[in-house]
Amino acid sequence: MRVAIAGAGLAGLSCAKYLTDLGYSPIVLESRDVLGGLVAAWKDEDGDWYETGLHVFFGAYPNMLQLFQELGIEERLQWKEHTMIFNQPEKPGTYSRFDFPNLPAPLNGIVAILRNNDMLSWGEKIELAKGLVPAMLRGQKYVDSTDRLTFSQWLKQQGVGDDVEQGIFIAAAKSLNFIDPDEISALVLLTALNKFLQQKNGSQVAFLDGSPTERLCQPIVDHITERGGEVKLNAPLKEILLNEDGSVRGFLIRGLNGAEDEIVTADLYVSAMPVDVVKVMLPQPWQENEFFQKLNGLEGVPVINIHLWFDRKLTEIDNLLFSRSQLLSVYADMSNACKEYADSERSMLELVFAPAKDWIDKSEAEILAATLVELETLFPQHFGGENPAKLLKHKIVKTPRSVYKAIPGCQEYRPSQVTPISNFYLAGSYTMQQFLGSMEGAVLSGKLTAQAINAQATPEAKTSTKQKPTLQPATNAATA
Numbered sequence: 001m002r003v004a005i006a007g008a009g010l011a012g013l014s015c016a017k018y019l020t021d022l023g024y025s026p027i028v029l030e031s032r033d034v035l036g037g038l039v040a041a042w043k044d045e046d047g048d049w050y051e052t053g054l055h056v057f058f059g060a061y062p063n064m065l066q067l068f069q070e071l072g073i074e075e076r077l078q079w080k081e082h083t084m085i086f087n088q089p090e091k092p093g094t095y096s097r098f099d100f101p102n103l104p105a106p107l108n109g110i111v112a113i114l115r116n117n118d119m120l121s122w123g124e125k126i127e128l129a130k131g132l133v134p135a136m137l138r139g140q141k142y143v144d145s146t147d148r149l150t151f152s153q154w155l156k157q158q159g160v161g162d163d164v165e166q167g168i169f170i171a172a173a174k175s176l177n178f179i180d181p182d183e184i185s186a187l188v189l190l191t192a193l194n195k196f197l198q199q200k201n202g203s204q205v206a207f208l209d210g211s212p213t214e215r216l217c218q219p220i221v222d223h224i225t226e227r228g229g230e231v232k233l234n235a236p237l238k239e240i241l242l243n244e245d246g247s248v249r250g251f252l253i254r255g256l257n258g259a260e261d262e263i264v265t266a267d268l269y270v271s272a273m274p275v276d277v278v279k280v281m282l283p284q285p286w287q288e289n290e291f292f293q294k295l296n297g298l299e300g301v302p303v304i305n306i307h308l309w310f311d312r313k314l315t316e317i318d319n320l321l322f323s324r325s326q327l328l329s330v331y332a333d334m335s336n337a338c339k340e341y342a343d344s345e346r347s348m349l350e351l352v353f354a355p356a357k358d359w360i361d362k363s364e365a366e367i368l369a370a371t372l373v374e375l376e377t378l379f380p381q382h383f384g385g386e387n388p389a390k391l392l393k394h395k396i397v398k399t400p401r402s403v404y405k406a407i408p409g410c411q412e413y414r415p416s417q418v419t420p421i422s423n424f425y426l427a428g429s430y431t432m433q434q435f436l437g438s439m440e441g442a443v444l445s446g447k448l449t450a451q452a453i454n455a456q457a458t459p460e461a462k463t464s465t466k467q468k469p470t471l472q473p474a475t476n477a478a479t480a
């Protein structure tokens with residue numbers, strides 16, 4: 001059976017990978033000249049990598065870890081010490097750590113929290129435990145019910161004070177969805193806490209040993225092509241063409257650089273494009289359908305990823321750091337954390353700038369200047385003195401619409417992978433799965449789409465697995 005997939009982010013690639021494993025022949029059509037979508041990365045003029053986002057993998061990512069195993073590339077995950085490190089705004093240049101001991105979950109998490117005396121007083125620990133522990137014990141059904149509240153509202157309802165919110169949860173909310181606790185759905189933080197605390201290594205992070213494009217996406221593409229599938233870059237979906245009964249007749253692909261548009265026809269079609277793109281590309285007859293109308297409740301959140309190369313080492317820390325600063329979220333010194341970016345003499349900081357809604361339209365110079373002011377607090381020993389660290393170069397990647405903004409009530413707008421259109425499916429981290437807008441969510445969504453396709457395929461259709469989707473010039477086929 002032939003399957004055409006629009007979008008070569010992790011969801012589209014995962015969908016194609018699992019379809020080839022099931023014997024199908026997918027073709028992935030990606031609009032850009034780079035794989036990976038939100039994990040895409042590029043080399044600059046000096047050969048240094050820069051990325052759409054600073055990405056870490058968690059121990060609580062079962063589908064992603066399985067994918068690495070299936071591709072035989074597990075050694076590319078560089079696991080870090082099991083600790084969470086926060087900057088201390090009130091003591092510039094110092095860190096507070098939650099060290100997870102080698103004990104079963106959730107004991108290791110409880111000990112990590114009890115041992116930390118910088119960020120939480122004993123009174124706050126008790127307050128937090130009283131609020132969080134019952135929520136954790138009541139399971140996912142309870143967590144799902146918290147989607148009507150922001151995390152700030154939920155904390156207040158549980159009697160947890162503002163200091164705890166300020167101290168820990170602004171950093172946590174910004175790292176999970178690039179927004180503050182007074183915007184993010186309580187469901188997001190409670191889901192993450194559940195997954196992190198219930199598995200021994202759930203919150204342990206790994207960095208990839210190089211760029212996601214080369215070190216993760218390319219092996220998925222190799223897996224797909226070795227099994228008869230195809231991945232095409234520079235192939236933007238322009239229009240979803242319909243049959244009279246409303247099912248999909250073909251994907252119209254825009255011809256670039258003066259080339260003719262083409263129609264890709266297949267037995268089944270998948271959109272693995274971002275939800276903001278799907279919304280504007282819905283064929284008119286589908287717009288009346290409640291299933292597709294719900295997509296209007298979802299919108300990508302802006303975020304900015306910043307890379308700064310310095311003339312010296314700013315830190316030796318080889319892990320993810322929570323800045324707890326006003327403009328920045330998480331960051332890492334990639335010269336320590338990532339094998340391919342390693343440099344023993346100079347730091348390359350990769351920093352996530354969030355919330356970014358008031359900054360996304362500002363100039364690079366303004367964003368850079370604001371970031372450098374925050375670095376003076378994060379690394380006072382390297383700035384402000386007689387011989388301050390010198391910025392050698394920078395790269396800034398703005399993403400005006402990234403993962404779906406997880407505000408209260410948006411769970412009900414997240415669609416299933418199966419749609420009311422018989423030959424059309426959705427994949428993407430915004431589609432319904434437990435892992436929210438993450439790489440794990442994207443990989444899982446693609447797998448769920450492949451499984452749904454396989455489950456719905458008739459036995460006759462399954463036997464015609466070796467045919468490839470066909471490409472025709474649009475001018476002929478569009479009128480056929």
Ligand SMILES: Cc1cc2nc3c(=O)[nH]c(=O)nc-3n(C[C@H](O)[C@H](O)[C@H](O)COP(=O)(O)OP(=O)(O)OC[C@H]3O[C@@H](n4cnc5c(N)ncnc54)[C@H](O)[C@@H]3O)c2cc1C
Nearest residue numbers: 007009010011031037038053056237428429437438439442
């Ligand atoms: C700054 C940042 C940091 C992040 N950090 C983490 C992290 O640490 N851990 C984590 O798990 N997750 C993280 N994420 C989230 C993670 O990157 C995403 O959830 C995941 O990559 C989304 O994958 P996707 O395939 O669903 O969507 P996308 O990656 O958006 O893929 C959609 C694809 O569709 C393509 N497309 C668009 N229009 C068309 C068209 N017309 N025709 C054909 N193709 C089209 C796009 O170019 C893209 O390749 C981060 C994201 C960002 C932005």
